[in-house]
Amino acid sequence: MRCPICEKGILKKGKIKEYMHGVYLGEFPAEICSSCRESFMDSKTTKRVEEAAKVKGIWGLSAVTKITKTGNSLAVRIPKKIADYLKWKEGESAFIHPQDQSLVIEARP
Numbered sequence: 001m002r003c004p005i006c007e008k009g010i011l012k013k014g015k016i017k018e019y020m021h022g023v024y025l026g027e028f029p030a031e032i033c034s035s036c037r038e039s040f041m042d043s044k045t046t047k048r049v050e051e052a053a054k055v056k057g058i059w060g061l062s063a064v065t066k067i068t069k070t071g072n073s074l075a076v077r078i079p080k081k082i083a084d085y086l087k088w089k090e091g092e093s094a095f096i097h098p099q100d101q102s103l104v105i106e107a108r109p
């Protein structure tokens with residue numbers, strides 16, 4: 001089958017390493033494009049990836065949050081489930097820096 005993304009490559013059966021939020025979930029079967037390397041999983045495999053993410057406790061950790069104003073600065077609310085996963089507590093220090101057009105927040109040891 002021809003790749004629906006680049007329309008140049010051919011899809012071949014293979015395995016891909018799946019990560020979510022930087023956590024390795026395992027290898028899963030997929031159809032991989034010989035040209036652009038785009039991969040496609042069937043719905044059954046997608047469900048298995050979801051289950052693996054749930055087992056690792058990282059399923060549902062993405063969230064939309066509001067940027068609010070505090071004094072002259074802006075504040076980003078970190079949802080409880082993400083704070084709990086990271087074991088971040090109120091009053092701890094964090095190191096922040098921009099990366100491309102994103103903000104990276106790292107716990108300071």
Ligand SMILES: [Zn+2]
Nearest residue numbers: 003006033036
């Ligand atoms: Zn392709």
